[in-house]
Amino acid sequence: MANAPDDQNQPGTDIPPTPLLDRDSNLRGYKLNKMAMSLGAPESRQAFKADEDAYLRRFGLDDATRAAVAARDWHEMVRLGGNLFFILKISAVDPVPITSIGAAQAGMSHEDFLKERLGK
Amino acid sequence: MANAPDDQNQPGTDIPPTPLLDRDSNLRGYKLNKMAMSLGAPESRQAFKADEDAYLRRFGLDDATRAAVAARDWHEMVRLGGNLFFILKISAVDPVPITSIGAAQAGMSHEDFLKERLGK
Amino acid sequence: MAQIIGGLGTSHVPSIGVALDRGLAGSDDWKPFFDGYDYPQKWMRDQRPDIAVVIFNDHGNSFFLDRVPTFAVGVADNYAPVDEGWGPRNIPSFKGAADLGWHFADQLVESHFDPMICREIEVDHGLQVPMELFCGRPDEGGEWPVKVLPIWVNTIQFPIPTPQRCWEMGEVLRRAIESFPGDDRVVIMGTGGLSHQLQGRRAGFLNPDADRQWLDTIASDPDHWRNMTREDYVETFGSEGAELMMWLVMRAAMNRDVSMLHKHYFVPASMTGAGCVVLENA
Amino acid sequence: MAQIIGGLGTSHVPSIGVALDRGLAGSDDWKPFFDGYDYPQKWMRDQRPDIAVVIFNDHGNSFFLDRVPTFAVGVADNYAPVDEGWGPRNIPSFKGAADLGWHFADQLVESHFDPMICREIEVDHGLQVPMELFCGRPDEGGEWPVKVLPIWVNTIQFPIPTPQRCWEMGEVLRRAIESFPGDDRVVIMGTGGLSHQLQGRRAGFLNPDADRQWLDTIASDPDHWRNMTREDYVETFGSEGAELMMWLVMRAAMNRDVSMLHKHYFVPASMTGAGCVVLENA
Ligand SMILES: [Fe+3]
Ligand SMILES: [Fe+3]
Structure with missing residues (x-):
């Protein structure tokens, strides 16, 4: 089921064209997704804002994942098993348009993404 | 489905012979069962022991239910919608044999219950 | 017995709620989208349903990956809007049609479905947005005009249920409503889609041709889907966009022959093909 | 492919665990009960299963009434014993057969079952006690000799699933095991019962005649049940005692013809008719 062929694959990226939240990405991204899920509670968002790295460590995130979150690297977070529905809660802490996150997934500039994918 | 006929009904009791955890008792006993469920955590058991009435109020239990818990009245707790699997956690705070709780359900003395129901 | 007065299908894109929160419904960007909901809103006012059955998926808000139900049925008296990370939204809670929920749960289990039964749970944009689109947002201090029976379908973690299973659940839903004592008027809202993809290199994928085909034929040729x-x-x-299969629950609860009273399509709403239909049994 | 090497049925009464915790297994009261498990323990040692599928119900420990799944399947790597109010028990955690769990979940959903899938959850006496009875308690610092795949069946809140649905799940379980790559040896444990009632005026109800009939005929005439x-x-x-229907999941996963190698009955264990069977495909 995973990974329908996609003519628009970008070289140099290793997110599959259509990643599905299956057993493997559940396993891979579990801690990241759990941390992101926690941001649904206002107290957690406060703790995250007050000391982000400490907050991430509390959920046992490894170095690579903490770096991806710190950089708000949406491409890398998904590569590490993050699922967009969860990591969107990170984007709510310092708001960023979902189309920027989409562009990062596609490996395109925001402008190209809006034009080529969304026809805007 | 509820309330299979039972030749051994005791007069003066209003627990049906075979109460089932259906919609009605779910509704009726929800707060009591939720309080009891919480006693699965050691911190909650400590809080319960430290100030039982305050603990029960925190879960919004009404006067009749708080009185039934305070009296460890297993018959009344079930009549008020308590389900045995949950209220057993109350019995773990000050241990009491499950056969005593069974006897209270049946409306019998412990001795009679052991002899007549369990053949002991 | 209760009566099914119609079936509605709609997108439930969260940006729709955000546009409403920010008062952007009349903006150039959004007006053509919201205009397509004038007819369904009038239909709802005229038809005066008592209960809305809302089929939707949670988006990592009420369920985490620790415990993922394939189907869940609400039997609560009240459903608060869940905080999705942006803080609480200024909309009223939803009153639950708990009696119908339990009746449906009974019918499902007897029909060999295995739902999770939820008595204490919040609802995300998957339910909120369709209610706002079809009922309009209540005035400050006001209430929603209908009670809700939420049905959650897992469309996030694989294995997701098959389209065929969604259809079968709709058949049980119909029997449950039509055997529910009283004279409640029930509308069924199938929600989700239309085409969109948020992650991977295919992110931003839209398929307006398929979306239009869906809207054109969901009434007349549901078997295709x-x-x-x-x-x-x-x-x-x-x-x-695979969420769209949740519309099948609604479609299966309707007659084989239905009239399509309204159809609306707009693309893109945020990153999504969006639209709605209004169906009545023929 | 994996192979089903046998089916076990047993009670899972919590007092059994308590008796073990207190070192009472050899007491006059308990010895006749535990003696009946010598044969199954020897059978387990001889047969060396890799995985035990354990079908049981939670007793208000891992699930509360806020969200009650009809069927749940474990896909965790590890299951800790849950605190049932008496504090943690001194037994090791259970390693999960996560691969088989996912494979089974896939097969279930494809076969139009609607399980909840659990990746982070603890297990109560419904799983602990059968493992202790059949494997013996591991030495201090030791481990259980098999991995577990827990299957939870709601037998507490109505609507509970039908016996027929439990049977059908057993048929899918068989297909899942027999299509699971590798050469794991799998034993299936159906647990619960036998006759007991804890609440209401009929509390203390026992039905030794029916219990004996169950044990006598679950191998030869499962259709009756x-x-x-x-x-x-x-x-x-x-x-x-209605929990007993969970044995049907195990029985349905076996051949129509099975040999009953062992049968044991004891009454009352606490307030419950108790016992076990050992079945192999004929
Ligand atoms: Fe959605
Ligand atoms: Fe049990």
Whole structure:
């Protein structure tokens, strides 16, 4: 089921064209997704804002994942098993348009993404 | 489905012979069962022991239910919608044999219950 | 007995709620989208349903990956809007049609379905947005005009249920409503889609042709869509667009022959093909 | 492919665990009960299964009434014993057969079952006690000799699933095991019962005749038990004894013809008719 062929694959990226939240990405991204899920509670968002790295460590995130979150690297977070529905809660802490996150997934500039994918 | 006929009904009791955890008792006993469920955590058991009435109020239990818990009245707790699997956690705070709780359900003395129901 | 007065289908894109929160419904960007909901809102006012059955998926808000139910049925008296990370939204809670919920749960289990039964749970934009689109947002201090029976379908973690299973659940839903004592008027809202994909290199995927075909034929030829595989849905509508299969629950609860009173399409709403239909039994 | 090497049935009464915790297994009261498990323990040592599928119900420990799944399947790597109010028990955690769990979940959903899938959850006496009875308690610092795949069946809140649905799940379980790559040896443990009732004026109800008939015929005439209604189970075995229908999941996963290698009955264990069987495919 995973990974329908996609003519628009970008070289140099290793997110599959259509990643599905299956057993493997559940396993891979579990801690990241759990941390992101926690941001649904206002107290957690406060703790995250007050000391982000400490907050991430509390959920046992490894170095690579903490770096991806710190950089708000949406491409890398998904590569590490993050699922967009969860990591969107990170984007709510310092708001960023979902189309920027989409562009990062596609490996395109925001402008190209809006034009080529969304026809805007 | 509820309330299979039972030749051994005791007069003066209003627990049906075979109460089932259906919609009605779910509704009726929800707060009591939720309080009891919480006693699965050691911190909650400590809080319960430290100030039982305050603990029960925190879960919004009404006067009749708080009185039934305070009296460890297993018959009344079930009549008020308590389900045995949950209220057993109350019995773990000050241990009491499950056969005593069974006897209270049946409306019998412990001795009679052991002899007549369990053949002991 | 209760009566099914109609079936509605709609997108439930969160940006729709955000546009409403920010008062952007009349903006150039959004007006053409919201205009398509004037007719369904009038239909709802005229038809005066008592209960809305809302079929939707949670988006990692009420369920985490620790415990993922395939189908869940609400039997609560009240459903608060969940905080999705942006803080609480200024909309009223939803009153639950708990009696119908339990009746449906009974029918489901007897019909060999295995739902999770939820008595204490909040609801995300998957339910909120369709209610706002079809009922309008209540005035400050006001209430929603209908009670809700939420039905959650897992469309996020694989294995997701098959389109065929969604259809079968709709058949049980119909029997449950039509055997529910009283004279409640019930509308069924199938929600989700249309085409979109949020992640992977295919992110931003839209398929307006398929979306239009869906809207054109969901009334007249549901079998076409019912017979597709989960893989077909992902490929045709995108990984998140596969949500569209939840409309099948609504469609299966209606007659074989239905009249399509209204159809609306707009693309893109945020990153999504969006639209709605209004169906009545013929 | 993996192979089903046998099916075990047993009670899972919590007092059994308590008796073990207190070192009472050799006492006059308990010895006749535990003696009946010598044969199954030897059978387990001889047969060396890799995985135990354990079908049981939670007793208000891992699930509360806020969200009650009809069927749940474990896909965790590890299951800790849950605190049931008495504090943690001194037994090791259970390693999960996560691969088989996911494979089974896939097969279930494809076969139109609607399980909840659990990746982070603890297990109560419903799983602990059968493992202790069949494997013996590991030495201090030791481990259980098999991995577990827990399957939870709601037997507490109505609507509970029908005996027929439990049977059908067993058929899918068989297909899942027999299509699971590798050469794991799998034993299936159906647990619960026998007759008991903990609440209401009929509390203390026991039905040794029906219990003996169950043990005598679950191998040779499962259809008799499969065809009974949920109401029949409650009436015959008591409200909590209705758990016994979970043995049907195990029985349905076996051949039509099985050999019963062992059968044991003891009454009352605490307030419950108790016992076990060992079955192999004929
Ligand atoms: Fe959605
Ligand atoms: Fe049990």
